[in-house]
Structure formats: structure tokens, C-alpha cells
Amino acid sequence: MTRIAIDPSRPVGRLDRKVFGGFVEHLGRCIYGGLYQEGSPLSDDRGFRKDVLGLLRELRLGVLRWPGTSSATTTTGPTASAPRTTGRAGPSWPGAARSPTD
Numbered sequence: 001m002t003r004i005a006i007d008p009s010r011p012v013g014r015l016d017r018k019v020f021g022g023f024v025e026h027l028g029r030c031i032y033g034g035l036y037q038e039g040s041p042l043s044d045d046r047g048f049r050k051d052v053l054g055l056l057r058e059l060r061l062g063v064l065r066w067p068g069t070s071s072a073t074t075t076t077g078p079t080a081s082a083p084r085t086t087g088r089a090g091p092s093w094p095g096a097a098r099s100p101t102d
Contacts, residue, residue, distance in 0.1 A: 021063035031066070 024030055038047035056064060 017062035019062060021061045021065065022059070023065040035066070 024035060026032075028034075035049060035052050036047050037043050037049055040047075040049065042049050042051050044050050044053075
């Protein structure tokens, strides 16, 4: 029989703050018109909404991933000039690059 004992008063190490984070996805207006809105008076010089970034800072996330899942294998939007790649999972939203040459 195996027995596991947990002693919360005995620290065994520290967790990196980046473990506690969040992610945003290309769903509805979460990114375009939400977090990113190029040309808006509410946006900074890179197109990111200053009001939304302020609210995100209040959450004190260790890291905020965008895109949050396998859509990170392709690039569109504000970083469209970055090299395009298609990972093993492939594009995961309509209009994503289908190959590095698209």
C-alpha cells in the first residue's frame, strides 16, 4: 500500500510567477476590436487598447499568451510581418495561413 503525506507547512520550492497566467483567443471581438484596435483613439501607437491593457495589469497575471492554443503556429493581424509557419497542429481558425508561402 502506498501512502502520501502532505505537509503544507514544509515548503519544497518556489513556483515561477509565469505559471499563473492566462490566454486570449481569436473568438468574437476578443482580439480585434477588443485587445487590439489599430487606429482607435483608445489605442497606443502599436494598436493595443490602453484601457484593456490597464484592466489586464490589474489582474497581475504572470503571463498572457496570445494566441492561447495551437493557433500560435500561424500569424495574422498586428504581427503579420513575422515569419509565417504551420506547425504540426496546422491552422486552427478560418483565414489562417495554410503554408509558409501563403
